[in-house]
Amino acid sequence: MTKLKIAVQKSGRLSEDSLKLIKECGIKFNNGRGTLKAEASNFPIEFLFLRDDDIPGYVEDGIADLGIVGENVLVEKSKGLDINKRLGFSKCRLSLAVPKSENYTDINYFEGKNIATSYPNLLQKYLDEKGINADIHEISGSVEIAPGIGLAEGVCDIVSSGSTLFMNGLKEVEVIFKSEAVLISSPDMPADKKEILNKLIFRIDSVLNSKNNKYILLNAPNDKVEEIIEILPGMRSPTVLPLAQEGWSSLHSVINEDEFWDRIEKLKDAGAEGILVVPIEKMIQ
Numbered sequence: 001m002t003k004l005k006i007a008v009q010k011s012g013r014l015s016e017d018s019l020k021l022i023k024e025c026g027i028k029f030n031n032g033r034g035t036l037k038a039e040a041s042n043f044p045i046e047f048l049f050l051r052d053d054d055i056p057g058y059v060e061d062g063i064a065d066l067g068i069v070g071e072n073v074l075v076e077k078s079k080g081l082d083i084n085k086r087l088g089f090s091k092c093r094l095s096l097a098v099p100k101s102e103n104y105t106d107i108n109y110f111e112g113k114n115i116a117t118s119y120p121n122l123l124q125k126y127l128d129e130k131g132i133n134a135d136i137h138e139i140s141g142s143v144e145i146a147p148g149i150g151l152a153e154g155v156c157d158i159v160s161s162g163s164t165l166f167m168n169g170l171k172e173v174e175v176i177f178k179s180e181a182v183l184i185s186s187p188d189m190p191a192d193k194k195e196i197l198n199k200l201i202f203r204i205d206s207v208l209n210s211k212n213n214k215y216i217l218l219n220a221p222n223d224k225v226e227e228i229i230e231i232l233p234g235m236r237s238p239t240v241l242p243l244a245q246e247g248w249s250s251l252h253s254v255i256n257e258d259e260f261w262d263r264i265e266k267l268k269d270a271g272a273e274g275i276l277v278v279p280i281e282k283m284i285q
Contacts (some may be wrong), residue, residue, distance in 0.1 A: 002192045003044040004200070007064035010036070010049035014181060017089040018068040025203035044196055056081060059186055065193055066200075072158065072179035076119050080187065085201055087181040088208060091160075094119055094177040097170040098154045099147050104173045110134045110154060116146030117156035119177075126176040144168035209283035213254045217276040222247050224271040231266045254280070 009015040019031065027043045038047040048064055055067040056079040066084075072094055074081065096115070098104050107130050117123050120138045127134055137152055144164060146152040158179075159165060162172055183204070185197060220228050225240060228251060232238050238253035251272075255263055260277075267275065 001044060002196065003039075003046050004066055004193055004196050005046045005048060005064045007048045007050050007055045007058050007067040007069075009052040009055070009069070012052075014052060014068070014070060014090045015049070018087075018181065021087065021089070021204065021207060024207045025200070027203075043200075045200070053077070056184065059184055062186065065185060065189060066197065067184045068181055069184060070179050071182045072119065072122065072177060074182060074184060075177070076121050078121060081184045082187050083182045084185050084197065085183040085204055087183060087204070088211075090179075090181040092158050092179050093175045094122055094156065094179065095159045095172045096154055096156050096174040096176060097144075097159075097165050097172050100169055100171045102171075104171070107132055107174060109173075113154060114152035115154045115156055116143050116152040118143055119156060119158075122177050123156045144170060206282045206284050209285060210280040212257050213280055213283055214257065214260060215252070215278040215280050216255050217250060217252050217274075217278070218267060218272040219243060219248055219250055219274040220270075220272050222249055225249055225251065227270045228267060228272055231263055231270060254283075 008018050022029075027040050027045065029038045029040045029047060031038045031047065031049070036049050038049075040046070048058070050058060052069055052073055055064070055069045056074050056077040058064045059067045059081055060079045068087065070090060070092070071083070072092070074083070096110070098109065102109070110127070110132050112133060114135045114137055115123065116137045116139050118138065118140050120136045123136055137146070139146065143155045143157040145168065146155050147170065148168070155170065156176065157165075159172055165172055183201070189197065216232070218228075229238055232251065232253045232255070238251045241250045241252070243250055264275065
């Protein structure tokens, strides 16, 4: 039986979020501590647990059919792979930082200076675009220490909250790349595996759509229904059901998370009552 092999980071937050998403897709597997391979019991997929930096290479070489990896790692490795889906988690940015004591004004600060980074290709591309000549020192791990030991005047590293930079006496001054977790594959995947991939993406879409939306139920007087429908569009249009109380209806719909609070205020002003908001487990479109 044809199976997909998917490479996932073996530890860390990206690994946890990746496996959580896969389990939310209804795919069951056992990944005990220290396990490097696992097989799903109810979907044709096998998991390989690898270092994140190695994942693009394994997919390119055909050892794995798919991979979940940070987009920053994918672009840095410059592999000719397809991004099948942006997954919306493990969001971060690749940024330039300098000591907090420095009077930084603009990118020209780095002209002729040394920059330490684990992402030399992304950094070089950005510097070329800005017309800056700087010496890049490639190091792996503990990039933030470079200014303190005299290796470089600045660093280029992954930033989430910025707390690591702050604790090492640095300040973020330029964002050069924004990243999130992506599902990747080789562009020449066989048709039978492509079919399985499409089924997996369908499940992922259903889970991600549910996270970005809320199911809403409310009561409203009939003379306010049309006004409320204008505020509360559904996937096609809201469901309207009569209540036992004459002259009232119940409306059911879906609201995007980003619009939620703004629409709630408008609904109340339009006469909606008894508003109930419910999380959506899966959303099929």
